[in-house]
Amino acid sequence: MMFRRLVFSVAILLLSSGFLVAQEGRTLISWENRASLPTDLGINGAFIGQHNGVILIAGGANFPNKPVWEGGQKQWYNTIYALSKDGKGNWEVISSVQKLPKPLAYGVAVSTLHGVLCVGGESVDGFSNAAFLLKWDSKTKQVKIQLLPEMPYPLAHMGGDVVGDKLYLVGGQKKPGGNSTDSFLSLTLSSDLETHAYRWEKLVNFEGAPRIQPVVVSQNDGKEDLLYVFSGAKVDPNTKPSYEMLTDVYAYSSKKKQWFKKNPIPNNETPGITGGYVAAAPAYKTGDAHIVILGGAGGPKQYLYERLAIEDQISQIDDQQKENITSLRNKQNELLKKTSFSNTVWAYHTITDTWVKRGDLPFETPVVTTAIMYKNEVVLAGGEVSPGVRTNAIYVGHIDPYKPSFGWANYLTLGVYLSLMILMGWYFSRRNKSTDDYFLGGGRIPWWAAGLSIYATMLSAITYLSQPALAYAFDWQAYLGYFTVLLIVPIVITFYLPFFRRLKITTAYEYLEKRFHIVVRVFGSASFVLFQLARMGIVVYLPALAISTVTGIDIYMAIILMGLLAILYTVMGGIEAVIWTDVIQVIVLIAGLIIGLIYIGTSIGDVGYIFETAWKDSKLQLFDFRLSSTEVVTWSLFLGSFALNFAPYTTDQAVVQRYLTTSDEKQARKSIWMNGIITIPAGLLIFSMGTFLYVYFKEHPDFLSVGMQNDGVFPLFIADHLPPGIAGLVIAGIYSASMSSLDSSMHSISTVFTVDYFKRFSSKYSEIKGLKIAKWVTIVVGILGTGIACLMATYPVTSLFFFFQEVVGLFGSALAGIFILGIFLKRSNWVGALSGALMSVIVLIFIKYYTPLNFYIYPLIAIPVCVIGGYIISLITPQFRTPTEGLVYGKHLKNKSSE
Numbered sequence: 001m002m003f004r005r006l007v008f009s010v011a012i013l014l015l016s017s018g019f020l021v022a023q024e025g026r027t028l029i030s031w032e033n034r035a036s037l038p039t040d041l042g043i044n045g046a047f048i049g050q051h052n053g054v055i056l057i058a059g060g061a062n063f064p065n066k067p068v069w070e071g072g073q074k075q076w077y078n079t080i081y082a083l084s085k086d087g088k089g090n091w092e093v094i095s096s097v098q099k100l101p102k103p104l105a106y107g108v109a110v111s112t113l114h115g116v117l118c119v120g121g122e123s124v125d126g127f128s129n130a131a132f133l134l135k136w137d138s139k140t141k142q143v144k145i146q147l148l149p150e151m152p153y154p155l156a157h158m159g160g161d162v163v164g165d166k167l168y169l170v171g172g173q174k175k176p177g178g179n180s181t182d183s184f185l186s187l188t189l190s191s192d193l194e195t196h197a198y199r200w201e202k203l204v205n206f207e208g209a210p211r212i213q214p215v216v217v218s219q220n221d222g223k224e225d226l227l228y229v230f231s232g233a234k235v236d237p238n239t240k241p242s243y244e245m246l247t248d249v250y251a252y253s254s255k256k257k258q259w260f261k262k263n264p265i266p267n268n269e270t271p272g273i274t275g276g277y278v279a280a281a282p283a284y285k286t287g288d289a290h291i292v293i294l295g296g297a298g299g300p301k302q303y304l305y306e307r308l309a310i311e312d313q314i315s316q317i318d319d320q321q322k323e324n325i326t327s328l329r330n331k332q333n334e335l336l337k338k339t340s341f342s343n344t345v346w347a348y349h350t351i352t353d354t355w356v357k358r359g360d361l362p363f364e365t366p367v368v369t370t371a372i373m374y375k376n377e378v379v380l381a382g383g384e385v386s387p388g389v390r391t392n393a394i395y396v397g398h399i400d401p402y403k404p405s406f407g408w409a410n411y412l413t414l415g416v417y418l419s420l421m422i423l424m425g426w427y428f429s430r431r432n433k434s435t436d437d438y439f440l441g442g443g444r445i446p447w448w449a450a451g452l453s454i455y456a457t458m459l460s461a462i463t464y465l466s467q468p469a470l471a472y473a474f475d476w477q478a479y480l481g482y483f484t485v486l487l488i489v490p491i492v493i494t495f496y497l498p499f500f501r502r503l504k505i506t507t508a509y510e511y512l513e514k515r516f517h518i519v520v521r522v523f524g525s526a527s528f529v530l531f532q533l534a535r536m537g538i539v540v541y542l543p544a545l546a547i548s549t550v551t552g553i554d555i556y557m558a559i560i561l562m563g564l565l566a567i568l569y570t571v572m573g574g575i576e577a578v579i580w581t582d583v584i585q586v587i588v589l590i591a592g593l594i595i596g597l598i599y600i601g602t603s604i605g606d607v608g609y610i611f612e613t614a615w616k617d618s619k620l621q622l623f624d625f626r627l628s629s630t631e632v633v634t635w636s637l638f639l640g641s642f643a644l645n646f647a648p649y650t651t652d653q654a655v656v657q658r659y660l661t662t663s664d665e666k667q668a669r670k671s672i673w674m675n676g677i678i679t680i681p682a683g684l685l686i687f688s689m690g691t692f693l694y695v696y697f698k699e700h701p702d703f704l705s706v707g708m709q710n711d712g713v714f715p716l717f718i719a720d721h722l723p724p725g726i727a728g729l730v731i732a733g734i735y736s737a738s739m740s741s742l743d744s745s746m747h748s749i750s751t752v753f754t755v756d757y758f759k760r761f762s763s764k765y766s767e768i769k770g771l772k773i774a775k776w777v778t779i780v781v782g783i784l785g786t787g788i789a790c791l792m793a794t795y796p797v798t799s800l801f802f803f804f805q806e807v808v809g810l811f812g813s814a815l816a817g818i819f820i821l822g823i824f825l826k827r828s829n830w831v832g833a834l835s836g837a838l839m840s841v842i843v844l845i846f847i848k849y850y851t852p853l854n855f856y857i858y859p860l861i862a863i864p865v866c867v868i869g870g871y872i873i874s875l876i877t878p879q880f881r882t883p884t885e886g887l888v889y890g891k892h893l894k895n896k897s898s899e
Contacts, residue, residue, distance in 0.1 A: 029345070029378060029397040031362055035091040037081060042390030043382045045105030048370035049116030052136040055083040055372050056116050056143060057381050061105040068388030069333040076103035076123050080143050082136060083381060083394065091396065098143040104128060108160035109370060110167060112189065115146065117167060119187070120155040127154035127175055131187070131198070148187075148198045155183060159216030159232070163225050163254050165189050168203075170229050171211040180210040180235040207259035208250050209234045213280040213368070217291050221350040222473030222710065227252040228291060228350070231265060231278045231298075241308040245298065247275030251350075255631075266355045268342045270298035272305035278342065282371035282380055286399075287707035289473070291348045292358070294380070295365035299342030303335040310335075340386050341365040347706045351473050352694065353617075354701035366391055399707065406552060406719060410728030417588075417732035418565055421581055421739070425569025428576040435770045438574035439506055439751045445576070445661040449583050451674030454658045455682070456582035457744045458648065458675070461543035461737040464589055464686070469710045471690020472697075475621040477632065481641030482683035488642065488649050489676035493669050495823055495889050496650050501665045503886075506755045508656040508819075515822040515887045517830035517880075518760075523837065525756040527815050528653055532745040536785030539745075541792040543738035546715035547731060555793050563786030566739040570746050570782070571775050575661060578743045585736040592730035593685040596714075596722060600692040610695045619694055630852040640856025643863055647812030651819050654748040693717055742785055750777040813859045814840040817866025821874070826888045828871055829880040836870020 037043065043060030050056070058080040063072035078100035086092050107121030107128065115133035122128070129151040135144045151169075157180075158172025167187040173180055182205040190197030211232030218227050228251050234244040249262040265276030278296025285291050310332045317324050343361040348354070366383025373379075378397035385391050431437055431444075445453075470478055499511055509528070513521035540559055548555035569577050601607045614620050624633040648655050662668045693713055697704055705716060718730050754774045759765045814837035821828040821836065840862045847853055847861060874881075 029359075029399055031395050031397045033363070033393050034396040035083065035093055035394040037382055037392040037394065038093060038095060039392055042392035043077060043105075044366070044368040044384040044390050045107075045122075046369070046382055047100075047104070047107060047109035047116065047118040047121070047134070048372060048381060049109045049111040049118075049134070050372050050374065051111065051115045051134065052138050053084065054136045054138075055374065055379060055381065056134050056136060057081040057083060058109075058116075058118065058134055058143075059100050059104040059121070060382060061122075062390045063388055069336050072388070076105050078103045080134070082141075082143065083379070091394065093394075094141065096143045098145060101130070101132070101145070101147075102128075104130075106156045106368070108158060108167075108169060110160060110162050111372070112162065114190075117148075117162075117187075117189075119151060119160070119167070119169065120158060120172070122156040122176065127156045127173070129154040149200060152185065152200055152202055155181075155185075157212040158183065159214040159229065161216050161218040161227060162189070163218045163227050166254065168216070168227050168252070168254075170206050170216050170227075171214050171232055173212055173235070177237065178235075179237070180212045180233065182206040182208070182210040204257075206250075208248055208261075209244070209246060211235075211246055211279075213297070214246075215278055215281050215283050215293060215296070217283050217285050219285040219291050219350050220288060221251065222289065223475075224253060224255055226260075226350070227254070228262070228348075230283070230293065230348075231276070231281075231296065233279050233297075240312055241305060243304060243308060245270060245273050245277040245279070245302075245304065247273060247277055249348075263353050263355065265346070266357070268296070268298050268344050268346075269300040270302050270342070271300070273298075276342075276344075276346070277302065278346070280367040280384075281342075282366070282369050282383070284371040284373050284378060286373070288710040289349055289351045290704075290706050290708075291350065292371075292706065293346045293348065294371055294378075295342045295344065295361055295367065297341050297367050299340065299344070299365075301338060301340045302342070303339050307332050307335050336387050341367050349697075349701055349704060351710070352698040352701055352704075354698060356701045356704075356706075358706060363393070363395060364391065366393075366395075406728070406731075407724045409724035410719075410731065413725050413728030414732045414735070417729060418735065420584075421565060421569050421736065424580055425572035425577045428573035428580070431574075431576060434767050435506075435754065435774060437576075438771055438774055439657070439747075439755070441574070441576045441579065441661045443661065443663045445579055445658075447662050447667040447670040448674055449579055450658050450662050450668070450671035451678070452586045453579040453582035454655060454671060454675040455678050456586050456737070456740050457654055457658065458645075458679075459586070459589075459682075459737065460539045460741040461546075461734050462539055462741075464734060464737055465542060465546055465714055466711050467683075467686050468690035468693060468714045469712075471619070471687040472694045472713055473710045475619050476687050476691075477622060477624060477634065477637055478641075479683055479687045480622065480634065480638050481645070482679050484638065484642040484645050485649075485679045486676045488645055489672055491646075492649050493672055496819070497659055497665060497668055497672070498889075499823065499887070500656055500659055501668060506657075506660070507752050508651060508653050509752065509756055511887070512818065512822065513760075515884065516818075516833055516882065520818065520830045520833050521756060521760075523834060524651070524815055524818060525653075525752045527837075528651075528752060529749050531812065532654070532749050533781075533785065533788060536742055536745045536781075537788030537792045539741035540738050540785065540789035542711060543734045544789065545709075545793070546712055547735060556790055559786060559789045559793065562735060562739055563742065563782055563789070566742040566746065567779055567782035570743040571778050575657065575747060578740070578747050579658070579661065581736060581743070582740050585733055585740050588729060588733035589737060590682060590685065592718070592722075592726075592733055593689050595726055595730075596689055596717065597685070597692055599722060600696045604695065604699060610692055613695045613698065614691045617694075617698075619691055629857060630854055632854050632856060636854060636856040636860070639860055640854075640858070643816075643859035644812070644856070646863075647816040647859065651812065651815045652748075653752055654744040657748055657751060689714065742782065745785060746778045746782045749781045750774045753777045813844065813862030814838075814866050816859070817863045817870065820863070820867050821870050822887070823889050825867075825871055825874070826884050827878075827881065828874040829877060829882065831877045831880045832870040832872070832874030834870075835873040836866040836868075839869040840866035 041062045043062050046060035047058040061074050061076045064075050066072040080096040082094040104121040104123050108119050110117045115135035119131045131148040133146040155172040158169050160169040169185040184203040184206045186201045188199040211234050214232035215230040230249050232246050247264045251260045268276035270277040277298030278293050281293050281296030283293045310328050314328050343365045345358045347356045347358045364385040369383030376399050380395040509521045509524040512524045544555050544558040547558050626633045659668045718727050758773050818833045821833050843865045844862045
């Protein structure tokens with residue numbers, strides 16, 4: 001009792017500290033001129049892309065003899081350069097022997113796995129409808145060209161990018177000096193490099209004004225990958241002015257086949273327009289939801305409309321006033337020579353549809369070139385720095401990562417909290433006299449603590465971080481899944497708990513041997529161990545990434561520290577330490593949600609406005625009644641969530657073990673109900689946090705870190721905007737949530753190994769030996785899980801919540817089916833159970849890799865396959881049946897349950 005009072009006193013003390021702060025999260029770029037193209041005059045309009053670690057720069061154009069204002073003639077090129085780093089990390093340019101089929105520029109180039117896809121363009125003899133792949137051969141150090149089907153018609157000065165398996169082209173001109181078009185084409189890309197598999201399609205025309213030189217970039221908006229179209233110029237020689245600078249933004253959904261108008265580009269001081277003109281700007285996407293636009297053809301020294309006005313005056317002067325024409329031409333040329341382009345760096349956030357200025361380019365801004373992301377650098381090669389003037393400079397921008405300022409108060413809080421976890425392990429270590437103490441806490445756990453521990457085990461840091469991010473980026477549909485837990489609770493209490501309690505088992509898989517055969521027990525326990533090993537990596541990596549982002553701690557150090565601490569207190573304190581750390585974790589995490597909601601509500605000043613904004617932007621959508629099987633919609637989400645939750649609540653040793661730590665079955669029932677009831681309001685807080693974060697960052701987009709992952713939005717808010725001390729406590733809670741998942745997996749695997757393998761098969765088993773083995777297994781598994789998390793740190797996953805759900809669906813369904821066969825179907829046998837499980841796994845693998853079905857449907861198919869297939873095989877093989885007295889739910893057990 002004294003220990004619990006100490007724990008809660010420390011928590012209250014930490015919650016009462018601190019003051020409110022806010023710090024802008026920024027990502028800056030440091031630029032260097034690292035190399036030059038081997039042409040003094042430079043080029044623009046080249047085809048630029050990346051393949052096999054090399055940046056290819058092909059074609060382009062310039063004015064080699066004299067400037068455009070002196071009547072210079074444009075020249076096109078067919079040269080190809082390869083830009084890469086040498087062994088010392090220095091950039092070098094190699095001239096390829098291979099040339100383009102003809103001199104060409106002003107088309108579209110997009111980097112793909114098969115090569116740099118180049119389409120269209122302009123040459124001395126007009127526009128092109130060619131399409132081809134530039135492929136870098138790393139062995140020969142040369143470029144290979146693969147010709148592809150031609151475009152439906154010639155096109156140049158358009159924009160384009162890839163969404164999914166399609167290249168989309170927007171706008172452009174069909175002939176030199178012609179009108180801009182609202183052309184919209186797609187090219188289906190081949191996955192097997194077969195030329196005939198590349199197919200062109202004319203789509204419904206672009207919804208906005210016809211344009212040339214639009215900035216076109218694909219990026220995710222939190223729901224799907226969209227094609228974004230920024231700015232451009234409308235050209236019509238028959239109108240005055242013949243050029244119109246556009247500042248609008250559109251996004252195209254390939255799923256809905258629909259265009260959406262977005263917030264326009266902010267003012268960049270371009271004369272003659274309201275808004276920002278960024279046509280022909282190099283741009284790139286970064287992170288989960290940012291598009292960065294570097295400069296553009298606008299800016300305060302863009303004199304396009306003034307030059308067009310002079311051109312209009314010249315057109316009205318007759319031949320007898322040639323001296324006036326000469327004067328106006330000189331004035332026009334002076335404006336042309338003084339023209340330079342915008343150097344503003346804009347960051348557009350696709351989820352909140354907001355713009356933020358992120359500094360200025362420190363050099364003459366090139367346009368009509370391409371920004372290439374090369375690892376953690378941005379490369380700009382060539383381009384046009386003013387009308388008719390090209391550059392040969394190659395600029396490399398180093399992306400400086402967000403540098404957090406976590407503060408001593410937060411580090412102190414984090415240190416105190418983690419030290420408390422170790423103290424808890426030491427405190428409970430004195431009670432571990434036997435394996436019953438170590439595995440089940442000697443039945444000393446109060447029902448409410450067991451209930452909170454069940455919730456903490458199922459919560460994990462994935463839920464705590466990813467689901468607010470889900471509501472922030474997507475909507476509330478996943479919240480429906482929380483209600484399925486309440487449906488599962490009476491099923492567990494009525495049909496499963498009696499077996500787990502009354503058979504006096506330590507692991508859930510002991511039941512499988514009693515009901516079926518030792519082979520089924522080994523299969524069940526081995527499946528559980530494999531699932532937990534996969535789960536451990538996922539649930540540790542995500543919070544480590546978040547903690548690393550907001551505290552500045554190296555991600556591998558964060559993972560290793562997390563693993564070591566969890567191993568230490570779990571080995572010392574056993575299940576009691578695991579459960580009581582879970583209790584504190586739940587309290588801290590829920591308190592963090594409440595404090596965060598209060599802070600945002602106070603900051604914005606109108607909670608009604610928050611929900612109105614979210615409703616208007618479709619962020620509160622709860623239902624989607626479409627009958628789609630490929631997208632996450634209401635029917636598949638609800639039924640799939642039920643099946644996904646059903647497996648761990650009925651078969652997962654980490655959860656079942658909590659059922660067995662209370663003093664009796666009545667207390668266990670209360671603990672399960674508590675978990676089910678607390679899930680609904682806690683889920684409401686989690687999803688409300690996502691909605692509040694969406695509106696908060698929509699109001700303050702400058703607080704977002706450019707290039708961040710969506711899963712980092714809540715940790716970013718915690719570190720930058722919660723009071724010092726409280727931020728440290730919540731981060732510590734996230735740390736603890738991850739360690740809770742890790743310790744649950746370690747301890748449950750230790751239990752399974754010791755009971756299902758060592759105790760079951762060893763003739764030399766004793767309580768002393770069992771306890772030692774359990775602790776050593778805990779250490780080994782903890783090290784292994786920590787290592788898996790370190791490996792996962794090198795693999796990006798778009799949404800770890802959905803990835804985690806896929807893992808649950810793939811691993812849990814067969815085991816859930818086996819338990820259904822055992823508990824409910826008396827005539828099922830062990831051959832049928834194993835056969836059904838094998839069928840389930842095969843079907844799941846097929847569904848995963850050969851169908852477009854969404855992952856919520858996986859268990860809806862896999863569990864019935866296991867049950868039906870297993871039962872049919874059991875009927876065919878009756879000779880393998882075993883006695884079922886007291887092992888199948890029926891009248892006898894029902895009477896006991898009602899006592």
